[in-house]
Each structure stands twice: as structure tokens, then as C-alpha cells.
Amino acid sequence: QAKALGRNTFQFYTEAMDAEARQRATIASSLRKALERDELRLVFQPRMSLVDGRITGVEALLRWHSAELGDIPPSVFIPLAEESGQILRLGEWVLREACGTLARWRQHGLTDIAMAVNVSVLQLLRGNLPEVIAEIVEDTGIPPARLELEVTESMVMANAEQSTAALHALRALGVSLAIDDFGTGYSSLIYLKRLPIDTLKIDKEFVGDITHDPDDEAITATVITMAHSLGLNVIAEGVETEEQLAYLREQGCDEIQGFWLSQPLEPQRCLAFVHTWRPTLATAVPPPY
Ligand code: C2E
Ligand code: MG
Ligand code: MG
Ligand code: MG
Numbered sequence: 001q002a003k004a005l006g007r008n009t010f011q012f013y014t015e016a017m018d019a020e021a022r023q024r025a026t027i028a029s030s031l032r033k034a035l036e037r038d039e040l041r042l043v044f045q046p047r048m049s050l051v052d053g054r055i056t057g058v059e060a061l062l063r064w065h066s067a068e069l070g071d072i073p074p075s076v077f078i079p080l081a082e083e084s085g086q087i088l089r090l091g092e093w094v095l096r097e098a099c100g101t102l103a104r105w106r107q108h109g110l111t112d113i114a115m116a117v118n119v120s121v122l123q124l125l126r127g128n129l130p131e132v133i134a135e136i137v138e139d140t141g142i143p144p145a146r147l148e149l150e151v152t153e154s155m156v157m158a159n160a161e162q163s164t165a166a167l168h169a170l171r172a173l174g175v176s177l178a179i180d181d182f183g184t185g186y187s188s189l190i191y192l193k194r195l196p197i198d199t200l201k202i203d204k205e206f207v208g209d210i211t212h213d214p215d216d217e218a219i220t221a222t223v224i225t226m227a228h229s230l231g232l233n234v235i236a237e238g239v240e241t242e243e244q245l246a247y248l249r250e251q252g253c254d255e256i257q258g259f260w261l262s263q264p265l266e267p268q269r270c271l272a273f274v275h276t277w278r279p280t281l282a283t284a285v286p287p288p289y
Contacts, residue, residue: 028080030066035093039065042097043264046273047116047235047257050249053279057114057148059257060098061264062090082120091123095136099147101267103140110274116148118180121155124166134173144174150201151177154185164195171196178235183219193230200227204238204258211243224251 239258
């Protein structure tokens, strides 16, 4: 009986896994045509300083509408693009597009905001990223310090030695560096101290629960203190409520990003958002005591 059950269970899993593998292969093969078919675009999510309520920058986020498969979220296609190596080509497109957009916005007077771009560790370790970025910065004429590269904590720490060297090479170009999804990986504090980074982004998983989970509250407060003692700027991502914002401000978090401020926006709408944003709206939020 147990044996029969075991066999059925096994069969069930292999069938499910086959179906999933086939689906992933379908998505990966469509993704190969996405660039030529013009199916990719960027949206931009603003972030705000908790000190003065100014918009300090935006994050470029990749969107894919496949003619064959419909909208596929980055949580699905980015890992596939990393597995297949396509992320090198896609990532370069993202960097060009994001920097080109920032260059246009700068002509519209937005000269004091940064453009944050997510970079896969594969780009960092296998690609000629410093050369690519030097060329893009030159072509678009943006100040390198206005470009911020985000790499996820788990990816960097899994390749700590090589990542550190690659980040130093990027830093030499004058671009800013941030560790993304901080708190979800297993950072060695030694490496964290050695990394040539400017910013930590606290993962939205902790931020989402700070106002009702004491553990997440403690983790968030500790990360902010630790980051500041290492001289790093701290951004909380996934801030959705005024309560979360008030708590983060009370803890001395430097900046916030999330639906409370804005969803990711089309380029034109993002430009309009930043132009019409008035810091007083944000700074008027009272502390919780
Ligand atoms: P991420 O870099 O941590 O980006 C933040 C994600 O949180 C985005 O999801 C954003 O839409 C979402 N988000 C923002 N505010 C809120 C909020 O208040 N609540 C909630 N629940 N979510 C919020 P998205 O756009 O689906 O991207 C997911 C991940 O895919 C990104 O996480 C990033 O790791 C990756 N990704 C996106 N675009 C690129 C890209 O161009 N290159 C690479 N390598 N990865 C990318
Ligand atoms: Mg990011
Ligand atoms: Mg993140
Ligand atoms: Mg929790």
C-alpha cells in the first residue's frame, strides 16, 4: 500500500515537472524573439527621501508582453533569462534604454534624480559590464554617479570574491552600487563591509510586515542601524502604507519606494509624476507618537 502510494506520488511529480519544464522551455524560446519583436519595455518606479520628501531617483523595471503568451512577469522570465544566458543581451538593452530615458528626462529639467537598474550577477561575472557601461554613459552623456546598479544580496554573497572584484571595477567608473533584496540572503558582515557599495535596499518581505510582526520590525530596525554604521544609504522597498512609512522614518531610514508613493509608471507618466511632485505632501505625514 505504502509502496503503491509512493509510486503514484512519484509519477504525479514527474508529470507535473515535465509540464513545468515544457512551459519553461516555451517561455524561454519566446523570450529569444522578444527583443526583435519589440515586446519589451521599461516602467519606472520613483523613490522618495524621508528627510525632505524629494524624489531622489527611479528604478527601471522590465516588462514583457509576448504576442504568443501574453504578459509574463519578471519573476518568471528573469530567472529563465539567467539560466539561458539571454540576460546578457536583455540586460544590455535595459541599461541602454534606462540611460537613454534618463538623458531625455535631464533635457526636461530632471537633473537631480538617479536611475537605478537591476543587474544580474551573470552580467556582473561573465559579461564585459564595465566596458558596456562606460560606452553607454559616454553615448547618453549622463553623469555616471546618476546611474545606480542594483545586485541582489543572495547572488552577490553566493559569489562573494568574484562579485567584490567586479563591483570594484564598476565603482572605478563612478557609478553607484546598491545591494537589492537585503535580508533574504545570508550576508557575511565581513563581505558586506568590504563591498564597495553605497546603498542597501531592505527587501519588501520585511517591510510588508513591520507594523504587525515584531520580528520583522526588529530586523528592519537592526538593518538600518547596521547600514548606517557602515556608512550606507538605506532604502526600504515595498512601502504600501502610511503606518509603514511613519515607522521607517522613526527608525531613521533614508528613503522609501513602494505603492504608497507610486506604482511603476510608463516613462511619460513618470516624468509628469516627478515634475508635479510636491515634497510637502510627503513630509506632512506625522510620526506615530
Ligand atoms: P526588485 O528589483 O526588488 O524590484 C521591486 C519589485 O517590487 C518590482 O517587481 C516592483 O514592481 C515591486 N513593488 C514595488 N513596490 C511595491 C509594493 O509597494 N508592494 C509590492 N508588493 N511590490 C512592490 P517586478 O517589477 O515584478 O520585478 C520583480 C523583480 O524582477 C525585481 O525585483 C528584479 O529582481 C527583477 N527585475 C525586474 N526588472 C529587471 C531587469 O531589468 N533586470 C534584472 N536583472 N532583473 C529585473
Ligand atoms: Mg531592484
Ligand atoms: Mg528588491
Ligand atoms: Mg514575517
